[in-house]
Amino acid sequence: MNSKLRKYLTIAALGLAGGTIYFLPYIKYVFYDAQIAAMDINNTQSGMLLTMYTIGNVILYIPGGLLADKIAPKKAISISLFATAVLCFTYAFTFSYGVALVIWVGLSFSTAFVFWSSLMKAVRIVGTEEEQGFMYGLYYACNGLTGALATSVALYAYGTTSDITQGFFRAVMVGGAFLIIAAILILLLLKADSGAAADEEAKFKLKDVGTLVKNPIVWIFSITIFCAYGIFACTSYFNPYLTDVVGVSAVESGVFTIIRNYVFLLLAPLGGLLADKVFKSTAKWLTCAMLILAGLFIGVLLMPSGVSPFAASVYTLIPGAVAMMMYGVVFSIVSEAGISRTMTGTAIGIASIIGYLPDSIYHTMFGNWLDKYGGQQGYTTIFGFLAASGVVGAALAFTIFKKNKAAKKAA
DSSP, X not given: OOHHHHHHHHHHHHHHHHHHTTTTTTTHHHHHHHHHHHHTOOHHHHHHXXXXXXXXXXXXXXXXXXXXXXXXXXXXXXXXHHHHHHHHHHHHTTOOHHHHHHHHHHXXXXXXISHHHHXXXXXXXXXXXXXXXXXXXXXXXXXXXXXXXXXXXXXXXXXXXXXXHHHHHHHHHHHHHHHHHHHHHHXXXXXXXXXXXXXXXXXXXXXXXXXXXXXXXXXXXXXXXXXXXXXXXXXXXXXXXXXXXXXXXXXXXXXXXXHHHTGGGGGHHHHHHIIIXXXXXXXXXXXXXXXXXXXHHHHHHTOXXXXXXXXXXXXXXXXXXXXXXXXXXXXXXXXXXXXXXXXXXXXXXXXXXXXXXXXXXXXXXXXXXXXXXXXXXXXXXXXXXXXXXXXXXXXXXXXXXXXXXXXXXXX
8 A cells, every 4th residue: 555545544544443432421412402311311410421431531541642652552552442432332232321431431541541651652653743733734624524424424423323323323323333343444454553661751740730830820821721622512401401491402402512512623723723823822812712712701681582593503613613623733732821831731731631621520510500590590600610611711820921922032
């Protein structure tokens, strides 16, 4: 096979792996109502599944990253995909809440332990040092397109029967099938590079943690990511909002969710261009983006009751687009935070643990609000909270921008 063709096919396979492995842990993003009905659980229990998953992720981030330096990416990625497929099929044949809690903890091991670090390393190995930007951009494009394809097929399978539980079963089975396909393609296309023994500089150093945790800017940087990711992840609540409040069908809402969660991944490079070429500062772009998002969430609260379901659905795509352009560049703010290159990996590790905490907090909290207040009032509380998060995140990002500007003047 032509080496250039193999390179691009490998990136496509890695995109399929990254675009499908999170299908099950985040299945509520597309099949929120169906999952609750099939498992006979409430909103709080639904949120608890993701809470269990996220707690496991936080615990496994650092040891998984260390292990990823010692295992070949081909082996780590393929094993992770096969293991996730097994969990997917097990879930499909049980739909028991008790079993699901165990499965969601297991998903932490199969999707977050060594998978993410190995995946990012594999993308780098495939391309030369001169084409890293293009390779990562191509990866995210493939990730979005293949994720949209897998979810579209799952939605089609769900719609082939009027029985909610049977439809949800078929959707989960489709997700497992795509994982098997991705694993086989990785085994066929990804070269067996050892991927081990990264530069000493890139390895996690315990002493760096002590240095970084004493630096206030690291906490500002981390909480900025917390706010940004929380907003980005919780645009998923537009899916049940459209079905519960606006009156859109589950399948129609799922289509808008595919656009919001997968197709909009293609907008991530545009966010980078805005930060680099227009605002000439990631922190400045994040400040503006989060203020825009705060305004858009308030717009949802002010939406007239007589607005058409289609218009309301299209409106929810706007915060989804802005959130993707914001989140796609959020980690690049590390350079503006004044963190040295030698500590970048460790800083991002710390920020990831803090930044992804919304998954372990928000979903259970939001589920409780929905159970306690009901649909309309519940979503009003959720979107009001997200608007406030945007204001806080914008203030923190602007603080980083001002500190960076002051540091440049002092230099």
